[in-house]
Structures are given as C-alpha cells and as structure tokens.
Amino acid sequence: MKLLPRILIASALSCPLLAADLDRGPWVEKAAAKPPMTADETRAFMKRLAEYVLNNHLKRDAHSPQRGIIYEYLDTTKKGTPGQWPEGEALDTMHDGAWFAVAMVNAYRATGDPFYKEVLTKWQLPFYLQMLNHSDELFTSERNDAPAGHERGWSGSKEWLLQGREKGFVPYWWDDGTSVSLDILGQVARKQPDAIDFPARNELAGKPNPEGRLSGYSLGSSSHLAQDLAVMLEVTWLLFHDSTDPADKKLADEIAEAARHLQECRTRHGASSIPAVIAAAALSNDDAELWKHLGADSWDSVRKGKNHFLRATSDFKPGEPAPVPAFADDVEYRYYDQIAKSGTLTEPVAWKTAFDALTEPQLYRLYSDDSPTPPGISVFDLHPYKFVDGKPVDLRSERKGPGKGPRPIGSRSAHRI
Structure with a gap:
C-alpha cells in the first residue's frame, strides 16, 4: 500500500x-464527472x-x-x-520545502524519472542540510531586534533559539530581503513602526522599509x-x-548527521520524545537507545x-465545537514512523x-x-471550519465566509493523503 506522492502544497497555494x-x-x-487519470496522465500532471x-x-540565486x-x-x-513572495513571520516557509523534498522522493520512486532526484539533490537538500548541520555558524540568539514586549506569547517559550548558537536549529524564516512580511506591510499601511513583531534578527531594523522586506532570521x-x-x-x-554511488553515500x-542534530536540538528545547524525530535519528544512525x-x-x-x-459526526460532545482538519499531520507521521520502525506498514x-484518508x-x-468538491480541495488552514452536534456550523450555500461568500479553501489535507 502506498500513499500518493505529496505534490504539492506550494502549487495549490500559488494564488492571491x-x-x-x-x-x-x-x-x-x-x-x-471525469474518470481517474491514467498512469501516463498522472506522470504528466506530477x-x-x-x-x-x-x-x-523556488529561490535560484546562486549568491544567496x-x-x-x-x-x-x-x-x-x-x-x-x-x-511576489509574501510571508507571515511565523508561517510555514520552512515546512513547504521539506514537503516538496518528500514529494520529490516519492515521485522519483513512483516513476523512476531522474528529474525528481536531481531537483532534490540540487536544491532542497543543500538548503536544509546547511541549516541542520551548520546552524551554529548561521544563527545566534545574541541579538533580538523585536521591540520590547513584542514576544506575542513567546515569553519563556522553548520555541526560542537557545544557548547563543546550536546545531539542528531551523528558524521559522530566513531571508536576505527577497520576500516581504505581511506583518510589516500591515504596520506600514497603518502608519505604525515597521518592526518585526516576533523575536528575530532584523537586518533592516531602524531603516526605511516601505516594501516590508524580510532580511534576517527568526529566533x-x-x-x-x-x-x-x-x-x-x-x-x-x-x-x-x-546506493553504491559515493556521492549518494x-x-x-x-542526512544522518542532520537527523541526529535535529533530535539533539529538540531535546534542548524540551521536546525529546517526538516520534517522527526519534524515528529519523534512530533509523539513519542505527541508534539502539533511541529505538x-x-x-x-x-x-x-x-x-x-x-x-x-x-x-465531528458521531462521537461529539453536545454543544462542543469539533474542528475540521486543514492538515493530515497525524496520518503522515504515523505512516512514516511505521516505515522507519519496520520497513513497511x-x-x-x-x-x-x-x-x-x-x-x-x-x-x-x-x-x-x-x-461538487473540486479535486484536492479542502478547508483553508488559516480559516478553520467547525462542526457542532454532528453538523457543520454553516453550509456553503449560506455564504457565511468573508465578504458574504463561501468560506476560503485550501489543499493541505489533500497534498498529504
């Protein structure tokens, strides 16, 4: 049994x-009403x-x-x-490349097309491995340019970059001015100081930034x-x-080194028992203690x-809202945890x-x-829906979404399952 290749959240959200x-x-x-795609049509669509x-x-700048x-x-x-590339300061930019990398692996395994492996080794892995294995050289918590009192609920949180520098740390965002911040743009529009609200190193702090560019990294x-x-x-x-190829070896x-650093980083942050993280580190490092x-x-x-x-529909508690999932995280993690543990499901x-699924x-x-629901479409993660007493709180035909229209849509569940 195989899950469909996870392609691709970034494409699904490439809209206003x-x-x-x-x-x-x-x-x-x-x-x-269309029948399922044939194998050839599926490969072409992928x-x-x-x-x-x-x-x-994709950011292709060789100097960045x-x-x-x-x-x-x-x-x-x-x-x-x-x-063209807007970001919220605590949204998922770093997640998306990881999802895309998994999609490339699954697409390569499903089709044998070397295109997908080449994408993976040329773009995604170099980017992530430099962070996981060299974050202590790239990032430091010694400077925080967020205004005092702007922790936004992070005060005392273990989300923070710890100990000045550490390996295995991947920040929420990291850029050199190529993307723009939705948060800064909102402040500019409201004629407020264009500061980053979340703890971060902001290379543009105190400088005019009318375009709301992000330069620096999240803490x-x-x-x-x-x-x-x-x-x-x-x-x-x-x-x-x-592989017998020395470059692949x-x-x-x-990758094994990165998995070890990720587990060590999460342990320092008070989260030593995340099954997915343990599975990756134990498998790639053959670590009996972690298993x-x-x-x-x-x-x-x-x-x-x-x-x-x-x-939502049968085991609900009367009057208690039950959210409609915008992700399929549990399905994904359980699947890959089991693959790591036994090589199969x-x-x-x-x-x-x-x-x-x-x-x-x-x-x-x-x-x-x-x-009818368009293929691959589900709820939009930033606009959650709910059920109460076994029924949706409202229906699409009632037009209770923003602007008196249907509620916003997304594709994050479909791309995982």
Missing part, C-alpha cells in the same frame, strides 16, 4: 493570498506541478544563502516584483516544523543510503487514536491510514452542499 472560494462554474461538475513550483516558488528555499506563497498579481522554531523536517530526513536517507551520511523510545502501534492503539470525522497502521475529506464535502 485570500484563498477565496468563488462561485463555481460548470467546470466543477465536469471535473467531478511533472507539470513540480515544474510550476520550480518556476514560481537561501538558494533552494521554496517560498510558501506566490502572489500572482505581483509576480516579478518584491511583493523561533517549533516541534511541528521538526516533525516535517524529520520525515524529509527519513525518506531521503532511505533513498540514498543503499556522502549525502546519506550528511527504545518508540512505542509499537497495535489494533488497540490505532482504534483509540483520534479520527476527525468520527469526532503493519496491518493496524495500514487500516488506520486508509480509514483516515477516506473519512477526513468527507467533512469538507458535507459543508460544500451546493457544489
């Missing part, structure tokens, strides 16, 4: 930032999506330390201008980001470690595991993976009562 769900035309009905991301979201980054958003109305990271990095490290190590060693910290999945554990569809994990997308379809 408000992921508006406009009134749908006849194309939706036509799309819903390549088209990958090339779109490379042409529109961020060469190889995949920017999360593309504002198509500002393409070719400084505003924060997260265990959520670490899990996505760990999955990337696991699947890339599995791809390269058995060297890359596998660097002891990974529990086994059984029929009992997977049946007791949460399922958003059941929680056990029967309970295979069942749970299929059950979640089948049921969780139904929640958005229950909301979308006046139109």
Whole structure:
C-alpha cells in the first residue's frame, strides 16, 4: 500500500493570498464527472506541478544563502516584483520545502524519472542540510531586534533559539530581503513602526522599509516544523543510503548527521520524545537507545487514536465545537514512523491510514452542499471550519465566509493523503 506522492502544497497555494472560494462554474461538475487519470496522465500532471513550483516558488540565486528555499506563497498579481513572495513571520516557509523534498522522493520512486532526484539533490537538500548541520555558524540568539514586549506569547517559550548558537536549529524564516512580511506591510499601511513583531534578527531594523522586506532570521522554531523536517530526513536517507554511488553515500551520511542534530536540538528545547524525530535519528544512525523510545502501534492503539470525522459526526460532545482538519499531520507521521520502525506498514497502521484518508475529506464535502468538491480541495488552514452536534456550523450555500461568500479553501489535507 502506498500513499500518493505529496505534490504539492506550494502549487495549490500559488494564488492571491485570500484563498477565496468563488462561485463555481460548470467546470466543477465536469471535473467531478471525469474518470481517474491514467498512469501516463498522472506522470504528466506530477511533472507539470513540480515544474510550476520550480518556476514560481523556488529561490535560484546562486549568491544567496537561501538558494533552494521554496517560498510558501506566490502572489500572482505581483509576480516579478518584491511583493511576489509574501510571508507571515511565523508561517510555514520552512515546512513547504521539506514537503516538496518528500514529494520529490516519492515521485522519483513512483516513476523512476531522474528529474525528481536531481531537483532534490540540487536544491532542497543543500538548503536544509546547511541549516541542520551548520546552524551554529548561521544563527545566534545574541541579538533580538523585536521591540520590547513584542514576544506575542513567546515569553519563556522553548520555541526560542537557545544557548547563543546550536546545531539542528531551523528558524521559522530566513531571508536576505527577497520576500516581504505581511506583518510589516500591515504596520506600514497603518502608519505604525515597521518592526518585526516576533523575536528575530532584523537586518533592516531602524531603516526605511516601505516594501516590508524580510532580511534576517527568526529566533523561533517549533516541534511541528521538526516533525516535517524529520520525515524529509527519513525518506531521503532511505533513498540514498543503499546506493553504491559515493556521492549518494556522502549525502546519506550528511542526512544522518542532520537527523541526529535535529533530535539533539529538540531535546534542548524540551521536546525529546517526538516520534517522527526519534524515528529519523534512530533509523539513519542505527541508534539502539533511541529505538527504545518508540512505542509499537497495535489494533488497540490505532482504534483509540483520534479520527476527525468520527469526532465531528458521531462521537461529539453536545454543544462542543469539533474542528475540521486543514492538515493530515497525524496520518503522515504515523505512516512514516511505521516505515522507519519496520520497513513497511503493519496491518493496524495500514487500516488506520486508509480509514483516515477516506473519512477526513468527507467533512469538507458535507459543508460544500451546493457544489461538487473540486479535486484536492479542502478547508483553508488559516480559516478553520467547525462542526457542532454532528453538523457543520454553516453550509456553503449560506455564504457565511468573508465578504458574504463561501468560506476560503485550501489543499493541505489533500497534498498529504
């Protein structure tokens, strides 16, 4: 049993930032009625999506330390201008490149097309491995340019870069002025000081910045980001470690080193027991002690595991909101944890993976009562939906989203499952 290759969140979000769900035309009905793609059509579609991301979201500047980054958003109305790549200071830019790297591994395994492996080794891995293995040379917490009192809930948090410098640290954002900050732009529009609100090193602090450019790096990271990095490290190590090519062997060693640094970093940040991170470090470093910290999945554990569809439609507590998931994180992490532990899916994990992949997308379809759901579309993660007492709090036909339209849409669940 295989999960579909994870292609690609960046492409799905390469639209103006408000992921508006406009009134749908006849194309939706036509799309819903189409049969599944053939193998040849699927391969062509995968390549088209990958090339779109490379042409529109990838930073190619050979002189930039961020060469190889995949920017999360593309504002198509500002393409070719400084505003084409907008970022929120605590959003997912570093996640997106990791997801894209996993997509490249799965696409290469599924098709055998060397294009995907070349993308991975030329762009994504060099970018991430330099951070994970050399973050102590790249980042320091000795300077924080956020105004006093602007911690935004981070005061005392272990999200912070610790001990001045450390290996295995990947910040929320890192740039040299190529992208723009939604937060700074909002302050400029409100004629407020154009400061970065989150703890960060801001190379433009105290300088005029009317375009809202981001230059510097965040002092924060997260265990959520670490899990996505760990999955990337696991699947890339599995791809390269058995190769007889010396270059692949060297890359596998660097990936194992990065996985070890990531686990050590999370331990310093008070999160030593993240299954995905442990799995990547234990597998790639053959670490028997780390393996002891990974529990086994059984029929009992997977049946007791949460399922958003059941929680929203049948196992709900009266009057208590149940969120519609915008991600498929649990499905993804459980799948790759099991691959690391046993090289395949056990029967309970295979069942749970299929059950979640089948049921969780139904929640958005229950909301979308006046139109078929376009392929790959679900809720927009920055605009969550809810169920109460087994039903959506409102329906698409009721137009209770922004501007009295349908609620915004996204594709983060579909790209993972």
